[in-house]
Amino acid sequence: MPASSLRRLLALAAATVVGSTAVLGGGGVATGEPAYAPVDQPGPALTVPADDLAKSLECTPDVRDATREPVLLTPATTVDSDQNFGFNYEPLFRELGIPYCTSNSPTDPYNMGDMQIRAQYVTYAIREMHELAGRKIAVMGHSQGGMIMRWSLRFWPDTRAMVDDVIGMAGTNHGSVIVPALCVPNCAPALWQQRANSDFVRALNSGQETFPGISYTEVYSRTDEFVQPNLDDHGTSSLRGGGGDITNVAVQDVCPxxxxxxxxxxxxxxxxAALAVDALTHPGPADPSRISPSTCTQLLMPGADPLTAPLDFTSVTVQVAAQLTVAAHRVESEPALACYVTASCPA
Structure with missing residues (x-):
């Protein structure tokens, strides 16, 4: 599917959403909604095979005994880490001397499956990176990847002491009102779960959305055609609090x-990119006032090769469109919530 077709698909989805903003909320009450696990309830054992977990994490050598905060990169739905970050953030981090790891599921490389399983890989990655680095880490991701670390922090409380920064880029923290139209009549599990009124989203934001000791930087765009509503910091990407320091910022707040x-x-x-680097190189979350006005004149982020980046971006666009149309990914309904999500689950 060409890029123009993908844009038409997303525009059609947006046009078919009627009155959907009413379902957007942090932990709203729905008929039959379960009592969620307390935020301090210890997380369950990981059920993903140990070999798959070990294969999922790749790190630069300087993550071991890191002398500065290392970054775990978590990709979006429909792409893997190389497609999401290989032509932009990975070269930038190497240039800046920032250690990093990537997390990819060997059985679901494009993050189309149940995000509760994906979160197990992220939980494993946080623990392994923290031990390897000997210090707190940052977790940074795009779209699904800008939200999925929060499932780990919510339901595996031990990870909270291991994370210093959470950086979300167009994260689906409260789902999206655009996604439901993509699920007619069916769609991939990860898309079902990223609807604004999904069981997954309600569970993710239950109890509290953020935790003390962690700095949260949530970057969004008002012109995002897929993750909406995102018109202000009451939108879907922004976090509402509970603990920690939070910066919710639109790209247009920096460059109108x-x-x-x-x-x-x-x-x-x-x-x-400037906001992400600012968060990684200063205490606390990003501060938009520290971003140079000259950033608004740049066409591409630092680290991206101006000769090859446009072609790389086009390839990613084609990949996204292709994955959205793969029939094998599609299921009839949202995956059921895991037992550990509820307060009534046996220990």
Whole structure:
């Protein structure tokens, strides 16, 4: 599917959403909604095979005994880490001397499956990176990847002491009102779970959305065609509190004329990159006032090769469109919540 067809698909989805903003909320009450696990309830044992967990994490050598905060990169739905970060953030981090790891499921490389399983890989990665580095880490991701670490922090409380920064780029923290139209009549499990009114989203934001000791930087675009509503910091990407320091910031708050869409936010947008680096190189979350006005004149983020990045971006666009149309990914309904999500689950 060409890029123009993908844009038409997403525009059609947006046009078919009627009155959907009413379902957006942090932990709203729905008929039959379960009592969720207390936020301090110890997390369950990981059920993903140990060999698969070990294969999922790849790190630069300087993560071991790191002398600065290392970053775990978590990709979006429909792509793997190399497609999401290989032509942008990985070269930038190497240039800046920032250690990093990537997390990819060997059985679900494009993150289309049940995100509760994906979160097990992220939980494993946080623990392994923290032990390897001997210090707190940052977790940074795009779209699904900008939200999935929060499932680990919510339901595996031991990970909270291991994370210093959470950086979300167009994260689906409260789902999206665009996604339901993509699930007619069916869609991939990860898309069912990223609807604004999904069981997954309600569980994710139950109890509290953020935790003390962690700095949260949530970057979004008002012109994002896929993750909506995102018109202000009451939108879907922004976090509402509970603990920790939070910066919710639109790209347009820094550069009013910027118009990045969903894929650009997590790949080539210079404002998003500047905010991410600011969060990684200062205590606390990003501070938009520290971003140079010259960032608004840049076409691409640092680290991206101006000769090859446009072609790389086009390849990612084609990949996203292809994955959205793969029939094998599609299921009839959202995956059931795991037992550990509820307060009534046996220990």
């Amino acid at each position: 004329l910027a118009v990045p869409e969903h894929l650009l936010i997590g790949t080539l947008d210079p404002v998003t």
